[in-house]
Amino acid sequence: MRPDPGLAIQEAVIAGMGAQARGDERLRLAARGKLLAWQQVDAMAPASELERAEFLLRRLYPTLPERSLQQVLAQLAEAGAAGSWHGFQRPEPLKAR
Amino acid sequence: MRAVFDALERLGVRYFVTGSVAASVHGVLRQSHDTDVVLVDAGRFGELAAALRESCVIADPIAYGGFSMASIIEQGTADKVDVIVAPSGAFEASAMERRQRAEVPGLGQVWVASVEDLVLAKLVWSEGTSELQLRDCAQLIRLNTATLDRPYLERWAERLGVSGFLSAVES
Numbered sequence: 196m197r198p199d200p201g202l203a204i205q206e207a208v209i210a211g212m213g214a215q216a217r218g219d220e221r222l223r224l225a226a227r228g229k230l231l232a233w234q235q236v237d238a239m240a241p242a243s244e245l246e247r248a249e250f251l252l253r254r255l256y257p258t259l260p261e262r263s264l265q266q267v268l269a270q271l272a273e274a275g276a277a278g279s280w281h282g283f284q285r286p287e288p289l290k291a292r
Numbered sequence: 293m294r295a296v297f298d299a300l301e302r303l304g305v306r307y308f309v310t311g312s313v314a315a316s317v318h319g320v321l322r323q324s325h326d327t328d329v330v331l332v333d334a335g336r337f338g339e340l341a342a343a344l345r346e347s348c349v350i351a352d353p354i355a356y357g358g359f360s361m362a363s364i365i366e367q368g369t370a371d372k373v374d375v376i377v378a379p380s381g382a383f384e385a386s387a388m389e390r391r392q393r394a395e396v397p398g399l400g401q402v403w404v405a406s407v408e409d410l411v412l413a414k415l416v417w418s419e420g421t422s423e424l425q426l427r428d429c430a431q432l433i434r435l436n437t438a439t440l441d442r443p444y445l446e447r448w449a450e451r452l453g454v455s456g457f458l459s460a461v462e463s
Contacts (some may be wrong), residue, residue, distance in 0.1 A: 210319045210435045218397030221316045224323040234463075251370055255325045256363075259372075263351030263363050270349035274367065283370040 229255065229286050244282030245272055251283060293327060296364055296373045299343040300329075305336045308391035308403045310376070310413055317394050320428050326363075326372040327421050332380045332388060334402040337362065339419070340375070353377055379445035383412070383448060406443045407436045415454040415461070430461040 209217060233253040241247040250266055252264060259267075274280035300307050308314075311328030315321075323329035333338065341350045347367055353375070364373045378384045388408035394404045405413065411429045418425035433440060449458040 206435065209321045211295075213396065214394070216317045217319070220321060221313070221324070222330050222398045224321075224369075225325055228323060228325060228407070238447055241301055248370070253366070255370065256372055259351075259363060260354055265352065266351045267349045267363070271447050274349070280367050284368050 223289070226286060226289055231249065233285060244280075245275060248283055293366055293369075293371045293373050293398075294400055295344060295347050295366065296327075296329070296340075297399060299340055303336065303339050303343060305331060305333065306388055306403075307338060308388065308405045309396070309399070310410060311374075312403045313396060313399070314405045314410050315428055315432065317396060317404050318410060318429050318432055322428070326374055327410070328374050328376060330376045330378050330384070330387070330405070332378050332384045334360070334377045334380075337375065337377055345377075357448050383452060385447070387413075407432055407439075408441050411445060411458075412448050412452060412454070415449065415457045416452055418457060420454075420457045420460070426457065426461050428457075432461060 205206065212220065232251055233256055236247055236250040239250055241250055249264070249268055252259065252267065256264075271280055307329050309327060310330050312320075312322040312324035313327050320393060325431060331340075337353065341362075341364075344350065347366060348364050351363040352363075353362040357372045358379055360377045362375045362377070364375060365371070374388050387405060390406040390409055391403040391407055396402055396404065414429050414432075418429070420426075433445075445458070446455070449455045
């Protein structure tokens with residue numbers, strides 16, 4: 196494998212965090228990524244909640260197979276038409292650490 | 293996505309979390325937006341899907357060679373759990389027996405793959421070419437070297453045909 200300078204330091208810091216802190220950090224990274232995805236989707240000015248959902252799911256889950264994505268969107272459209280889905284909830288801004 | 297785990301536990305479906313979430317439990321941190329869960333009882337997936345129909349949208353399992361994978365997305369948050377329905381082979385049975393209970397931030401108490409089974413799964417998924425997976429394996433082995441069940445790891449690496457990949461990540 197290609198040598199990665201600083202990997203040993205990075206590994207030691209992450210390992211030293213403990214499982215709880217690592218899990219918290221994983222959540223924080225995911226939340227930050229999700230906020231960025233929402234900002235990108237907002238910039239695209241989607242015309243509907245369904246279009247927003249499609250943009251968001253494509254950003255968050257780029258490897259989700261197209262067939263699965265279309266199935267999910269069809270179910271969201273159905274739930275929207277039935278009045279049981281009004282769009283994904285916007286995440287809260289991250290708290291400063 | 294606690295709803296998925298509540299449903300699995302309520303239905304008595306045996307599962308374990310793998311992938312980046314399990315890696316974070318065992319020492320490796322990776323950014324990921326989804327959670328990977330392994331089931332071996334394909335017949336129970338329908339029950340799980342039915343239990344989650346009110347709160348989630350669910351894409352049917354897609355077959356990928358020896359396993360299939362379905363995606364569950366929460367209608368409120370857009371959070372995703374990928375459910376990997378694995379074949380009920382000897383390795384999967386062993387991994388299910390060796391799973392560990394762990395407290396995972398964001399999920400609560402869940403069953404998680406053991407570090408040895410996580411390494412073995414990553415070696416298989418990597419097909420020897422995914423640098424990220426192989427790097428994770430090397431890191432997981434280094435970080436857990438004091439407690440690693442090496443005979444188990446080597447025995448299953450041989451049986452799964454990934455001994456060469458295991459040697460490569462340890463070199």
